[in-house]
Amino acid sequence: MTAILKNFIGGEWVDGSGVTKNINPSNTNDLVGEYAKADKAQTEKAIAAAKAAFPAWARSTPQERYDALNKVSLEIIARKEELGRLLAREEGKTLPEGIGEVARAGQIFAFFAGEALRLTGEKGASVRPGLDVELTREPVGVVGMITPWNFPIAIPAWKIAPALCYGNTVVFKPAELVPGSAHALSEIITRSGIPAGVFNLVVGSGSVVGQTLLEHPDVAAISFTGSVQTGRKIAQACVLSNPMKKFQLEMGGKNPLVVLDDADLKLAVEVAVNGAYFSTGQRCTASSRLIVTEGIHDRFVAAMTERLKGLTVDDALKAGVHIGPVVDQSQLDQDLRYIKIGQDEGAKLAWGGELLKRETPGHYLQPAMFTEANNNMRIAREEIFGPVATVIRAKNYEEALAISNDTEFGLASGICTSSLKYASHYKRNSESGMVMVNLPTAGVDYHVPFGGRKGSSYGAREQGSYAREFYTTVKTAYTYPG
Numbered sequence: 001m002t003a004i005l006k007n008f009i010g011g012e013w014v015d016g017s018g019v020t021k022n023i024n025p026s027n028t029n030d031l032v033g034e035y036a037k038a039d040k041a042q043t044e045k046a047i048a049a050a051k052a053a054f055p056a057w058a059r060s061t062p063q064e065r066y067d068a069l070n071k072v073s074l075e076i077i078a079r080k081e082e083l084g085r086l087l088a089r090e091e092g093k094t095l096p097e098g099i100g101e102v103a104r105a106g107q108i109f110a111f112f113a114g115e116a117l118r119l120t121g122e123k124g125a126s127v128r129p130g131l132d133v134e135l136t137r138e139p140v141g142v143v144g145m146i147t148p149w150n151f152p153i154a155i156p157a158w159k160i161a162p163a164l165c166y167g168n169t170v171v172f173k174p175a176e177l178v179p180g181s182a183h184a185l186s187e188i189i190t191r192s193g194i195p196a197g198v199f200n201l202v203v204g205s206g207s208v209v210g211q212t213l214l215e216h217p218d219v220a221a222i223s224f225t226g227s228v229q230t231g232r233k234i235a236q237a238c239v240l241s242n243p244m245k246k247f248q249l250e251m252g253g254k255n256p257l258v259v260l261d262d263a264d265l266k267l268a269v270e271v272a273v274n275g276a277y278f279s280t281g282q283r284c285t286a287s288s289r290l291i292v293t294e295g296i297h298d299r300f301v302a303a304m305t306e307r308l309k310g311l312t313v314d315d316a317l318k319a320g321v322h323i324g325p326v327v328d329q330s331q332l333d334q335d336l337r338y339i340k341i342g343q344d345e346g347a348k349l350a351w352g353g354e355l356l357k358r359e360t361p362g363h364y365l366q367p368a369m370f371t372e373a374n375n376n377m378r379i380a381r382e383e384i385f386g387p388v389a390t391v392i393r394a395k396n397y398e399e400a401l402a403i404s405n406d407t408e409f410g411l412a413s414g415i416c417t418s419s420l421k422y423a424s425h426y427k428r429n430s431e432s433g434m435v436m437v438n439l440p441t442a443g444v445d446y447h448v449p450f451g452g453r454k455g456s457s458y459g460a461r462e463q464g465s466y467a468r469e470f471y472t473t474v475k476t477a478y479t480y481p482g
């Protein structure tokens, strides 16, 4: 048996008070590893360590922060194949997707290494004679990070890197399903030269570790990515805590991809298949609603069906696999529940939705496409978070836009068209945080903001230089030189 991997608290690797098993969704007989679970007392210790480390790290130089983050970046990128394999093995995205995500995490650390050098303030004239006004940004304090399982290294990276970059200290609680990538990332961070307590890893449940972070007065801010349901609880807890915490929430999506009559059909199918089904549809930016105008609808559905028939669903680590397994049994149950709901609502299951058997026992689901659906159906309104997409017919662009915006979410949206007029109109009028033209709704750059509107997101944007809004607090200083 391999050793139980530990938590990192106050500069030391420590045992936990329980174990979480990391199971490969491509082969449930494969135990990826065992990870120590932190309890409430250990989470409090991690918070205390982060609090104690904060004053010194808050005063660390940009050079120190650059050096640490750059070191993390270099190691992640140098080990991207190995870490990508671990990621694909524990989460079920394909190996190229896993390696790509790891490389992305490395790029994010490199970006924020540079950002540490670029943080400046402003000095302006006062409206009162003889005074100076200065605006500076200071770190917020101890930041708790609560992350989901679907991007096991990229999401932690895009929270931890800016937090450290701007002088905060961190208590990181990864999702229990993916402790492997979290542990590997943490190990790399511990070797970066940052002082003890600046970064802490506490693996454990939302109800124990997460809740402790939410309730603790010494946690100044919470950055969360996960479900809407948990997001609401987090918001409530942050507001009720004393002092109140700063928080940012990235939650669900029901992202529309509009396909217009004038779209390049081949491109539209690639965009839709990638956006809806890659990474097993387990992306908050997945194109789960395909809104297709009448003139291209039938051709689109036929071409999609052909394309879906050609997709290989199998072990995430096998070469040539397009779609890996669903992450675990409970997510698979949810996907199957929604496939049944869609059929009961009267939509047509035009392709897929079957459980698949492969060489190894895994959560294999054939990508499912519904047609003859409308936007009021639950499959068009609720986030499924699996390889399930719903095609909705629209009369024309105007109706497609209206359907596109008729959702309580607003993370990403997309349009496939060769018309500059419609592309421009859609970019302006789509009620989402990120709009794509002739591109999948999923797949973004790391140097620009990521986030949504309506029920998808709350608080400051993540990524790019916009991340500083969350990870710093502004100070306005007035001086009367005398």
Ligand code: ADP
Pocket: 146, 147, 148, 149, 150, 173, 174, 175, 176, 204, 205, 206, 207, 209, 210, 211, 214, 225, 226, 227, 228, 229, 230, 231, 233
């Ligand atoms: P997902 O569908 O991605 O599992 P969740 O919102 O359930 O979405 O989980 C996202 C993260 O939030 C995980 O790290 C999980 O452990 C954590 N979490 C879940 N419930 C709570 C809670 N009540 N308080 C704090 N964290 C929680």
